[in-house]
Amino acid sequence: MKKIEKHDQDVIRLHNKQMILEIIKKRRPISRAEITKITKLSPTSVGRIVGELCEQGLVRETALTSVGVGRKAIMLDIDPQAVxxxxxxxxxxxxxxxxxxxxxxxxxxxxxxxxxxxxxxxxxxxxxxxxxxxxxxxxxxxxxxxxxxxxxxxxxxxxxxxxxxxxxxxxxxxxxxxxxxxxxxxxxxxxxxxxxxxxLAEYLLGSAQGSRKTALIELGTGVGSSLIIDGDIFRGGSNSAGELGHTTLDPNGNMCECGKRGCLQTYIDESAILHEANRIKETADMQQLFAAAQNEENWAQDIISRTSLYIGITINNIVCMYNPDAVILCGDLVENYSEIVPLIEEQCGQVVWEPFRDTFKILTSELKSxxxxxxxxxxxxxxxxxxx
The missing domain is CATH 3.30.420.40 (ATPase, nucleotide binding domain)
Structure with a gap:
């Protein structure tokens, strides 16, 4: 039990240390008092962590700055090119x-x-x-x-x-x-x-800043996902968590390259979508498919609508399993054809289990490529x- 408690304490300490360092990086120069206000940690905890960061050469104290009549605060900064x-x-x-x-x-x-x-x-x-x-x-x-x-x-x-x-x-x-x-x-x-x-990039510097638990779904030539909780990447037993493309949607469905039938990627990755389109009309690429949908060709609109439904179902499954406060959609499908995002959001309104509907935001990647x-x-x- 003591080992577990120590591990938990170490995780919290590292999380707080990284959080304070990120605040100093983004808001520099900044005082210890301001960090305490932002983090809601005790002044003692903030002082101890800042002391560690200063000892390690990651943070430095700068010239005193006036914060009121007769009062001055020691400001904290970093050397951007320290490492x-x-x-x-x-x-x-x-x-x-x-x-x-x-x-x-x-x-x-x-x-x-x-x-x-x-x-x-x-x-x-x-x-x-x-x-x-x-x-x-x-x-x-x-x-x-x-x-x-x-x-x-x-x-x-x-x-x-x-x-x-x-x-x-x-x-x-x-x-x-x-x-x-x-x-x-x-x-x-x-x-x-x-x-x-x-x-990790989206959590620290992109669209997931401020989120405590974020799920990411990549949609394009393949399908994958990842999860980050309080700054820690969820890895699973063998660092393989997130192989979403090979979860089964229909055991009697389309044959996948992995040898199984009905894998999710056989419905929503780029090659699967184009295969479906070519059964109806010769379609060279995704651009041609979306152009046909914009020209109000029903067959193309149906394929994109069905793809949006499957993605909505995928989001529902992830939300039910992990209860994230944010879901990031990224990859070529959503980055090159952003018009699919509102369609996915519309499908989520129908297929996401009611208790979870207003518990998360659907975001797109801020950092993209x-x-x-x-x-x-x-x-x-x-x-x-x-x-x-």
């Missing part, structure tokens, strides 16, 4: 890079065309390492201030050991990818599932703060 992290997003056809300063701002972004399925994991690691070295040189970054590299990877990831257990997107199985990068650059490297770092780079970089930053 840097790299965020990397490995996609099907492109790898994105970002350099983040301690304040959470991206100093530099870069894209490199790369088809991962046509390259070995070793070749992909070499390209990432080479690109990071070029960025370090071009931006004249002090390598001693680079505290780590975070990489978002699609698939099932052993986050603790840095292994890509399975990624159908990349064609990888049991690849110790973090070690590949670390061996080349001699910089701490961590990897995680792309949607898990994406929700930057979210995985930002989240991967923040993952490293958070680990650094936790262990400091």
């Amino acid at each position: 840097f992290t790299f965020g990397v997003d490995i996609g099907k056809k492109v790898i994105k890079f970002g350099v983040m300063e301690f304040s959470g701002k991206l100093l530099h972004e870069e894209r490199v065309e790369h088809t991962a399925l046509k390259a070995t994991p070793e070749a992909t690691a070499a390209l990432i390492s080479e690109t990071i070295n070029v960025i370090i040189a071009n931006k004249k970054l002090d390598k001693s201030r680079i505290i780590g590299i975070g990489i978002g990877v699609p698939g099932v990831i052993d986050h603790d050991r840095g292994i890509v257990q399975y990624s159908s997107t990349l064609g990888w199985r049991n690849i110790p990818f973090a070690q590949f990068i670390q061996d080349k650059l001699h910089i701490l490297t961590v990897i995680d599932n792309d949607l898990k770092v994406k929700i 930057k979210s995985i780079v930002v989240g991967a970089a923040m993952l490293v930053m958070n680990n650094y703060v936790d262990k400091s």
Whole structure:
């Protein structure tokens, strides 16, 4: 029992520490009294945590600032360039890079065309390492201030050991990818599932700021989800929580690439939607389908309406299981065709179980295409703060 209590206390302490650091980053310079008012923590707790952050060199006291007649407050600030992290997003056809300063701002972004399925994991690691070295040189970054590299990877990831257990997107199985990068650059490297770092980004810097429990659903070429509770990513027993696309909608339904019938992704991912459309009329891409719907072609409107219904059912299932206060919709389907969002909201009004209908907000991604780079970089930053 004592071990459990200590674990809970440690989790609360780390959460409060990260919360206070984020407040200082966003509102700097700021006084201890203002932090106490915002967080509703006791002045003693705030003072202790601020003391820790100052000792670690993450926060510094600045010149006294007047706050009234005869009263002055010591203000708290950070050095934005005290440390840097790299965020990397490995996609099907492109790898994105970002350099983040301690304040959470991206100093530099870069894209490199790369088809991962046509390259070995070793070749992909070499390209990432080479690109990071070029960025370090071009931006004249002090390598001693680079505290780590975070990489978002699609698939099932052993986050603790840095292994890509399975990624159908990349064609990888049991690849110790973090070690590949670390061996080349001699910089701490961590990897995680792309949607898990994406929700971290939205929670810290995007549309989920202020939420206590957020669910994220990605809709596009695949279907996936992730969950964050009070700043902690929900991972499940093997870091595989969130494989939403392979939940069963109909046991006698469409055949999925995984070998099962009726998986959710066979109804709402891009290829499934286009397959349905082509049974009625030749449809080259999603743009053509949505154009047909805007031209009031009934067949296209029906397909989009049915897709919205299935997404509404998906949201209902997640809300019933986890009771989040926010659900973020992201991915190509909602980011490229935002007109589907009100249709999904309308379906939710019908299919979400009544006790949950007014308990959550439906949001869209604020960071969009930057979210995985930002989240991967923040993952490293958070680990650094936790262990400091």
